Amino acid sequence: MNAMALIRLFLFPGLLFAIPAGWFFVWGEHKAVARMQRRIGPPLLQPFYDFVKLLGKRTPSRHGIEADLLRLYPVLSVLSLIAALALLPVFPTGGFSGDGILFVALLEMPSICFILAGFTSGSIYGQIGSIREAVLSVASNLVFLLAIVTIAVTESTFRMTDFAGPSLNPGHWIGVLGILLCIPAKLRLNPFSTSNAEQEIYSGPLTEYAGAALGMWELAHGLEWVALTGFVATLILPVGGPWWLHAVLFVAVSFLQVLLLSGISAATARFTLQRSIQFYWRWAVVLAVLAMSSAIYMRFRL
Amino acid sequence: MNIFSRLMHRARVKSPRLFHLNTGSCNGCDIELVTCLSPRYDVEQLGIHLEGSPRHADILCITGPVTRNTLEAVKATYAQVCEPKAVVALGSCPASCNVFAGSPVIEGPLAKHIPVDVYVPGCPPHPDAIINGIARAAQILADRGVPEKAKGEPQQ
Ligand code: SF4
Numbered sequence: 001m002n003a004m005a006l007i008r009l010f011l012f013p014g015l016l017f018a019i020p021a022g023w024f025f026v027w028g029e030h031k032a033v034a035r036m037q038r039r040i041g042p043p044l045l046q047p048f049y050d051f052v053k054l055l056g057k058r059t060p061s062r063h064g065i066e067a068d069l070l071r072l073y074p075v076l077s078v079l080s081l082i083a084a085l086a087l088l089p090v091f092p093t094g095g096f097s098g099d100g101i102l103f104v105a106l107l108e109m110p111s112i113c114f115i116l117a118g119f120t121s122g123s124i125y126g127q128i129g130s131i132r133e134a135v136l137s138v139a140s141n142l143v144f145l146l147a148i149v150t151i152a153v154t155e156s157t158f159r160m161t162d163f164a165g166p167s168l169n170p171g172h173w174i175g176v177l178g179i180l181l182c183i184p185a186k187l188r189l190n191p192f193s194t195s196n197a198e199q200e201i202y203s204g205p206l207t208e209y210a211g212a213a214l215g216m217w218e219l220a221h222g223l224e225w226v227a228l229t230g231f232v233a234t235l236i237l238p239v240g241g242p243w244w245l246h247a248v249l250f251v252a253v254s255f256l257q258v259l260l261l262s263g264i265s266a267a268t269a270r271f272t273l274q275r276s277i278q279f280y281w282r283w284a285v286v287l288a289v290l291a292m293s294s295a296i297y298m299r300f301r302l
Numbered sequence: 303m304n305i306f307s308r309l310m311h312r313a314r315v316k317s318p319r320l321f322h323l324n325t326g327s328c329n330g331c332d333i334e335l336v337t338c339l340s341p342r343y344d345v346e347q348l349g350i351h352l353e354g355s356p357r358h359a360d361i362l363c364i365t366g367p368v369t370r371n372t373l374e375a376v377k378a379t380y381a382q383v384c385e386p387k388a389v390v391a392l393g394s395c396p397a398s399c400n401v402f403a404g405s406p407v408i409e410g411p412l413a414k415h416i417p418v419d420v421y422v423p424g425c426p427p428h429p430d431a432i433i434n435g436i437a438r439a440a441q442i443l444a445d446r447g448v449p450e451k452a453k454g455e456p457q458q
Contacts, residue, residue: 030346039344045316046349052313053360058385058448125355202354210357210384 009086012247013230018085021251022222023047025229025258029189032262047222054215069120070209073113074216080109081223088230089164090250091243100158104148107227110220111137111186114195118205129204132273133188133195139280140185140192146288147178151235153295165239171295176235178288183228183261185276187221190265194273229254229261307447314360314386314444317349318436321359323379325412326402327366330426331393335363337429338436345433356382361439364418367395367402368410380416385448388419388439392432397421419443 008014013021026047034041062070084106087099111133118130154171155162166172185192196204203209206217233253237246271279303311324332338345339352353359356379368376380389389412394400396412412418419442422435 034344034346038341040347041344042346042349043316049313049316049349052309053317056310056314056386056448057360060384196354199354203358206358207355208357214358 005086008088009082013088013090013226013250014082014086018082018223018226019219021226021254022219022224023051025225025255026218026222028255028258029225029262029265032259033266036263036266047218051215051219054218055212057211059211059213066120066122070117071213073117073120074209074213074220077110077113077220078216078223080106081220081227084227085223085230087160088227089161089234090230091246097157097159099160100148100152100163103160103231104145107186107224107231108141110224114205117209121205121208123207125201125203125207126205128201129195129207133205135273136185136192136195136276139277140182140284143178143280143284143288144182144186146285146292147175147182150178150288150291150295151175153292153299156299160234164234164237166236169295169298171291171298172235174287174291174294176232178284178291179228179232179235180257181284181287182280183232183257184264185280186228187224187261189261191268191271192276192279193265193270194276225258226254229257232257311444311447314447315440317351318361318440318443319351319353319359320361320363320436321353321356321379321383322363322365323372323376325364325366325372325376325396325410326369326408327393327395331365331395334426334429335365335392335432338432343429343433345436348433348437350433350436357384359383360387360443361436362387362389363392363436364389364396364412365392367399367408368412368415370407370409373409373415376412376415386443386446388443388446389416390420390422390435390439391418392422392435393427394423394425397423400425 010016024047027042027044030046031041084103087103087106115130115134115137118126118133150171151163152158154167154169154175157163184190188196196206201207206214209217230250233250237249237253322332322335337343338350356362360383362380362383364376366372391397391412395402396410396418399405399408399410402408402410409415420435420439422431424431427435
């Protein structure tokens with residue numbers, strides 16, 4: 001393992017950057033929604049205070065394998081997201097061939113843990129939430145994977161550093177659009193928030209969580225924001241230039257997406273599960289299939 | 303107080319999450335509580351957030367005179383909120399049973415069943431008074447911290 005990989009894992013865009021950035025993005029989400037509703041919204045340090053407070057709560061003592069699993073899921077989510085962030089080609093060096101596949105797999109971990117947490121908790125609300133999340137993730141992942149494969153076909157590689165940067169190929173941009181369409185479902189934002197619909201099923205899969213484990217889930221949510229918006233940012237930001245400018249632009253473009261997605265989430269109402277699936281399987285998948293077939297066609301033509 | 307407990311104290315004051323439990327109220331107090339979330343009062347500025355699950359909450363907001371049907375729910379929900387926690391009784395109903403006093407189906411007042419930290423009187427109370435009550439409860443909860451002798455673990 002070289003020094004660059006360690007820097008990416010622990011400093012930027014990994015651990016040391018990602019945790020404050022995740023809090024900042026979660027704050028940005030709440031603040032943007034509040035401003036759209038003409039409210040003032042939470043103070044800047046709110047997600048940090050929430051996390052610290054949750055660390056200091058006394059949680060119910062549970063025993064047995066379920067208890068260990070329930071504690072394991074959020075930690076696993078946080079760790080896999082940090083590993084995914086370390087693969088992001090913010091500075092297009094390093095990486096290894098096929099790391100794009102690893103990145104997609106690591107991004108999927110929090111969603112799988114979220115579903116398992118709901119089933120393991122034994123709460124009826126958790127189980128309903130898990131079923132909804134599982135169905136929605138099957139629907140949105142089809143589009144997400146097709147979008148990534150489209151990009152991979154246009155660049156003819158699965159290496160993240162080769163994905164990075166804008167491309168002349170239209171397939172690249174349709175792929176980026178497809179990924180953007182899937183982010184609300186992956187982050188469980190309106191209109192795709194059926195799995196944690198608190199008006200119907202309390203807190204969905206997290207209903208039984210409390211204290212530090214809940215804090216880890218909130219942290220994982222922040223990291224998901226950083227990883228997904230950061231992925232799109234690396235796909236559209238030009239490569240090259242001084243490293244600090246690149247880092248600043250990376251954060252700025254990610255944060256712009258946070259504002260955009262929060263705006264959409266504030267402006268829309270929650271879809272039913274069926275409507276969400278229809279959205280992905282009827283409309284988005286058409287786009288994704290078109291993109292991929294055109295990308296494959298372009299490759300054979302050239 | 304060392305720096306960590308000072309930070310924890312501050313975080314507890316700054317991040318009160320609520321769970322709202324209706325124990326047979328006429329809905330007047332419930333509407334006033336929800337008003338606090340609206341743009342005019344915007345309690346999110348103070349970090350106040352209405353939670354879906356009592357497990358996630360710090361402050362239990364109870365409205366209504368505690369009917370016989372809801373008594374078990376009150377006790378169970380109180381047990382499910384994790385320490386440190388506080389209870390806010392919204393309106394005159396949980397304090398005195400108000401107009402429902404004397405009814406055979408009323409088990410109130412609330413303080414007979416669980417400890418109440420803050421009373422917000424009124425029928426219904428003004429949203430400003432509710433916000434003030436919640437802020438006081440957050441302060442009480444932070445000052446108290448996790449009690450030394452555990453009054454029973456939170457219920458599974
Ligand atoms: S205090 Fe008044 S407004 Fe509130 S629940 Fe009781 S009767 Fe209704």
